[in-house]
Every structure is written in structure tokens, then in C-alpha cells.
Amino acid sequence: MAGGIWGSLHERKRFPKVCRCSVPGRGVGTLRRGTESSGNRDLGTGGAEGAPAPLGQSSGEAEASPGAAGGRSRELSEAAAEPRLVPQPQIPACRSRGPEEPVTSGQERPAGRGSAAGCRGLSCGHGSCAGPALISLLSAPSGDRQGHGDVSTGSHREQRGSLMRGGLMSRLMRGGLMSRLMSGCTVPGEGAAPREEVAYVTCTYRCTCSEQPDFLATVDLNPRSCSYGQVIHRLPMPNLKDELHCAGWGPACGCFDSGAAARRSRLVLPCLISSRIYVVDVGSQCRAPRICKTIEPVDVFWKCNKGYLAVTHPLPNGDILIANTGDAAGNGKGGFVLLDGETYGLKGNWENECEVPPSGHDFWYQAQHNVLVSSAGLVPRVAGRGFNPEDLKKGLFGRRLNVWNLSCRSLTQCFDLGEDSLPLTVRFLHSPEAAEGYVGCALSGAIFRLSRSCERDNWAVEEVIRIPAKDVRGWIMPTMPAFIADLVISPDDRFLYVSNWWHGDIRQYELARNCKPRLVGQVFVGGSILRGGPVTVCRDEELKGQPEPLVLKCKRVYGGPASLQLSLDGKRLYVTNSFYSTWDQQFYPSLIKEGSVMLQLDVDTDKGGLSVNKNFLVDFGKEPNGPCLAHAIRFPGGDSKSVTLP
Template sequence: MWKCGLANPHTSHCLGNGQIMIGCIGDPSGNGKGGFALLDGESFEVLGNWEKPGDATAFGYDFWYQPRHNVMISTEWGAPKALANGFDMQHVKEGLYGTSIHVWDWSSHEKLQSIDLGVEGAVPLEVRFLHEPSAAEGYVGCALGSTVYRFFRTAKGDWTTELVIKVPSKKVEGWAMPEMPSLITDILISLDDRYLYFSNWLHGDIRQYDITDRSKPRLVGQAFLGGSIQSDGAVRVLEDPEDREQPPPCVIKGKRVRGAPQMLQLSLDGRRLYVTTSLYSAWDKQFYPDMLKEGSVMMQLDVDNVNGGIVLNKDFLVDFGKEPHGPVLAHELRYPGGDCTSDIWL
């Protein structure tokens, strides 16, 4: 991919013409750069850049396109040379992490808008359009801001955003900083576009929101599955704006879950939510060192997709600490034939 001036590939999507498009987060020197490489769908030969010359963004991460509206939305993480050794708040102050989402013309490959979400939208990661192809709207989860923004097309034809969910930080002691953000790392929308799910990788919970009213998501389910504020850990919560007790350790089939809920995938019928615990090895090592020693896990929650609600299935566990060559860190989940986070409806 270096011939495209790109490195650090992240998100891949198949295109209608048979090509594969991969979004990248850096350049070959480890600096931040958001661009897109096109691959031949059969040979995997790198064909060149998707974006127009000069249209690469300062940072890259995820993207999702919707041909019916001739639009693509992309997001930002940070400069690979900064994030590769773990998270450092000083790097945020130095401008090495992103705060913007970008709107692209799907046909011409031109960048139309860059929308800066500011401090509350710091590090916008996963982006999801509604699955209904006529709907010109979706959501983006912002990790450091611990927020979810709705993006949508206006009557004028341009795009804008609104803040619809904010998870408050907790005042703590015994941790790296005096306040702990929730760190929203993955979001998912059910295939019927009724529920939004996201994971709080530091706080350790998964949340389910009813998004029938698109501008006013309503919390209807929550489950703690590990995380940094477990009641028997080193961290003590001094002040919690949500007034919740520190959760007990999460134990499944005799194994204590190390790490916290991270990547999500939902069954097509919306009744089983799967989750893995590894984010990125350098950050795993920094925040959950025991997970590197013991391996990550995959868990499953039973979903009430009528009234809302999520409950951990205590009979399901995939333990990646028991791989033949030692513990591994499991990340993304995919269904063969398509799923809630990879299918794009035309």
C-alpha cells in the first residue's frame, strides 16, 4: 500500500464493482493520514487510491458508504506513531488524535465536508449508517469524548451532526488519571434499525438504546462484563454522576474475564449479542495487562429485542487463552454471508 502513500490499514468494504476498498490511518512514516486503497477483488493487487489527490485527511479510521445517497462518511483515530505505544494524554494535547468526521461524494471521490466534533467528539471511531437504504442518517461513537453523535443530511442537502448520547466520566483514585472516561470503542445498529449498542471499554459495560426516536436514544439495557472499576480492583470510584455501584467481577464457567467488552456483533434476528475483549495490543497491555497473559475471550448476551434488555449468557465462553501456541487477543467478529456491521444495502 506504500505506493498509495498509505499504511496501517483498518476498515475494509467490498464495492459493487468487485473491488475491495480499505481505509488506512497513517502514512509509511507513522504519521496520521486518512486515505483509501483500492484492491482488485480477485488478485488483491493494490490498484491505487480511491480519494482524489490532495483530499486525504489528517487522520483516518472507519468508513461507511451509502450509494443511494451518493455519500460516504469517514472517521479519525490518531497518528500511528502516537497510539502504537499506548495512550498518552499529552499526545491529545499535541494534536495527534482526531476530532472530525468527513463527508465524501461517492461518485466523484471528492471530499465535500469536514465536520469537527470538538472536545466532546474526540476520537470518533466506528461509524454506522442505518440499514434502511432510504435513510440518510446514522451514528458515530467517539471514544475519548465518550459520546455518540447522530449525523444526517439537512434539507439543504449538506450534512450535519447532533450530540445524542454522553456517558459521564467517573472521578476515581488508583488509576492513571483522576477522571476515567467510559471510552466508547464500538457501536452497532440492529438490522431492523431499532436498537443501538455500544461498548464502554474502560468502564466495562455494554449499553442498549432504543433509537426509534432517532434524536433521543433511550437506554433500555446494560450489562457489566469486566472493565477497570470492578469492586475488588485497585480503582475506587469517588464520584459517579450516574450513581451506580462498582460492579462485581465477571466470571463465566469459572474463568474471570480480563479486559472489557470491545468489538460487538449481533445475530441477524437481533437476539444474540457477541462481544470480544481486545482493543489493540499496545492499549491492552497498558490498561489490561492480565489479558495479555491469559488471552481474550468472546462472550454472548441474550437480547430482549421486543422490550429491550440484555443479559449475559453464563453458559457461553470462547477462551482465547487456550490456543495451541499460547494466549491470543481476539478482536473483530463476522458472520459468513453478511452481518450487522459489514452489509451495505442498496
């Protein structure tokens, strides 16, 4: 196993300063550095002397080998873990609902960027709504899928032929409407997106004092509800110490009553430590989801030789792609695990075996440009020991951005974004035609713009944002860089939101074509440089003084902003403050004791600006089983982190 990880390190050391593709016979990427260089790029490794030693593993945890952890995990609920898939609920026929008609219990509201009346924008030439026929076409099983026969009914085939002969499908594809329909978005100009009513939040008890299973929390977001801002349901996992981290949707299917938005009925929960995969049914009862399938770690290890699973997105063909950060032994290894979009069974690896990156974490794709971009990640065995400044300059933190051919599943370009940059987060613009995205580097505080270059099928990266580091005393290093934990782009592609986990601020940047993003909003919601804390800021290029601690409803907020989620109308930004349990314990020990929170920021979408909503606070420190750590946030009708599907 040691040879594998050192082989990866040697491979990474081959990268020169100028970006170069590491795959023989592949194209050479273009890397342009920004002219602005505010802040110190040096992470101050000279200050590692005398720094506190990283925290070790908790007793009883087996982080180095998730296989061992899987074997020792307790089965708490055999019924909840029963590996069977609940049949897909019947999709109702598309109909128009009156504006005052209430939504009954268990019925989901339509979601998307446009109005709930998306069928009005998809009417045929005869004036009748094409929603029902289009829904039947989209929800019918595909006959050209490998291993699946054509089980479409005659009615489905007739409707499909009618749509194709009428040219509706071609018009939808040319106008990008099919992408917006399948991603939960409607035609622009058709009205405002419906407000989110519930959120699903992943919560973990790992590294806390509670020997309890992780759970999926359902949070009430309806301001008219008596339980607004409270956890109304908890779905416990059947095993301990999974570390529920990211959450992603399964393939969209059918539509809501209005015909506007694609319906998502399955939430996929890959586990960062145990490498399990839970599939949760949220379509039957959106306010009380339940587990409908579990894929055990041993299956992932033996079939894929992968582990430590992270970000999930559905593919254009309906299958589900999950990025991994390591192999079964915890060594650094990138790549993807593939699930069947209908059965949620494990298919195997997605990429060609000879082109596995040395590390991975996040990814995004643009189907119309046939491109998938994946980021680097933390080596699981190294990250499990905590952050150690001595690991810097050793190549243990990723520095590579990977560009893939989506249809061929092959690696075409690689970008070296700098030593110990750790490009962790990738986001494309939501427009299906956009050939532009942004990459957040966690340890360097830099954000790169990814765009198609002048050469055909080649991409280029350019540094457009660099958050200055701060000279400090009383911290693990003398220089505290900005730690970019998450990015989210507004559905209209106007704003970019950045969470800075170490400094404690959330930033809002205005995006413009061919221009560098402009900072238009900033608010501090925690962090390591608060006034009265153990860290003293000696030099700061941005602030005149250290920010004050945030107190909401008589509770002080600990930790820093980690995971973000934006409402579909772009007016409400939600944030949680747990990044990764081991690092939470090291940098924010009070967070372990007091528990996470979920905050809401009000967004000025006209001129830009952020402000904390003082009437909203989800306190995960008051959970029945003790304080827990909350991370990912997803909305049942689609959200701003959903990839636009073709």
C-alpha cells in the first residue's frame, strides 16, 4: 500500500510550474495567473515549529481502513437497512392547479428557477399543453440502455413518436428548455420560483462524545409554520461512525402537478469514512424520508477498489456518479463510482482504469460541451490525523484539476494550480450553454475561472480571486490562509458565494463576462479570528479590527462557515459550520461541545449584500442524543448545487 501512495506523490512532483497534462498523448492545459497578488501566498511553514501536534484518532475508530470499520459497525436497525428498493411512486397526470388551491400533506410543491406554470411555456402549436406527453416520454424506461429491455407501453411509444414528429423535442434541445426542465428549472420570465419548504441536512456524531448513529435531519423552512427553523424529522442510519458528509440527488423523473419541474424522489448519501452508500426515499413522504437501499463498503471495495466517498451527481443518461477521495486502504486515489439510475445497484468504476487521478473530491459537468471537471482532495489517511503544517511542501495536499471527455470517460487535460493549493470545489454556471466555471482552492485562498480556450476542445484556467492571508499569533501557523470550503453560484449566474472556513466570512461576488468577479457582499458568521478568542491578528490587508462573535437567540455560534446552499430565487443563503469532524475537533473544539448550527442569510439580489437573518437558527446542539455536526443541505425540489441535466 505504501508504494501506491508514494507513487502518487512522485507523479504529482512531475508537474512543472507551467500547467502540463500528465497523461501521455493528451492535450496541454493553459494556466494564466492573475495580475493581482494581494496577500501572502506562503502558508508560513516556518511557523510549524512549536505548533500543537495534530489530533489522533478517537478510541474505537478505524479510519485507516474503512473495511475494518464496516466490519465492526453495529447494526442498530435491521429493518432500516433492508437492501430493497421501494417502487417508484405513481406520477400523476399533469394538470393546472388553481392559485389558491392548497397543497395536501405529503404532496410536494413544484420547484425550479421559473414559475410553477412551466407547462404554459411548453405548449404545442395547437394550444394544448404538451406536459403530459412530455412527462410520459421522460419517465418511460429507456429501451437502449445496456442490460434493460424496452418496457415502454404502446402509449409511451406513440407519444414519443408524436413529440418527435411535431419537432417539440428538437425545439426543446435547441433552446435549452429540456435541460432546464430536467434540472428543476422552468422557462425564464414565467414568474418566481417557489420557496423552499423543507431542507435535508446530513448530521454526524463522529468525533463527538455520543456513540450514536449519523442521521438525516428534515428542517422546516416554511416561515408560516409553527415549527419554522426546527428539525421535524430524524432518519437515523443503521451503523455508527459513517460520517454522512455530502448528499446528492438521484435522476429526475416525471414532473409535478404543474408540469414545471422535474421530480426528485431519491437522495443518495455516500459516507466519507465508512464508504457506505445509503439511498433515501424522499418522494413518498418528503417530511419523513426513509432508507430504501444500502450498499455496503465491502461491495465498493471489491468491485471498485475505491473508498471514502464524497460528491454525488446524476449523469445525463440517468446513472449516478459518486466521486471518491481514496482507495480501500485510505491512500489517495481519485475517480468515480457508478450506480444504476433505476435500480441503484453498484455498476463499478466510471473512468478508464489507466487514467485514475491521484486524488479527488468534487466534480461538475456541462453535457452540451461534453466535459466533466473534477477536483483534487485530501488523502484520507493524512486527513484522518488532522491538519499538520509539516505535511505542507510534501505533496500530500492535492494541486491538480482534471478535465474529462464526458462521453468517452477519458482524461483530456490536467492543470497544476500550485503547490498545496488543494482545489477542492468545482462549479459551472447553470446555463446549459455556458462554457465557464469556477474552482475554489482550499489552502491557497485562490479562485480560478475555467473556460473554453480559443483552441477547439481545450480549456484554460485563470486566477481571478485571491483572498489575502492574515499574520496571526496563537494559531497552528504564523500565517492563516483563507480556507475556501464551498462555492455556490446563483441560478441566474449573476453571483458567486464563497465560504471561508478559517477566517469565518461568507463573500458575495458579482460575476461578469470577461471581467474579474467584484466583491459586493461580506458577512462574518464565526471563524478563528474573532475578538476575544485565542488568535490575535497581527497584520490584515482587509480588516481594521477583528470581527465580533455572532450571537443569535442567546446562542453563540462557533466554528466557521462550511457548506452553502442557495434558494432557487437567489434571495436566501443557508450555511452550516462543520467541514470534517476530525478537523472540526482540531480547529473548533467548542463546536464539538456546543454542536453545529444552520443559519440563513438574506441576499440583496439588486445591488449585492448579505445580512444574517436573526429570526432563523437551527441549533443542532439541542438534539435529543446530544450535540451533532451538520454539513450538507439539499432541497427536495432541486437547488443551486444541482447539475443542469440535458
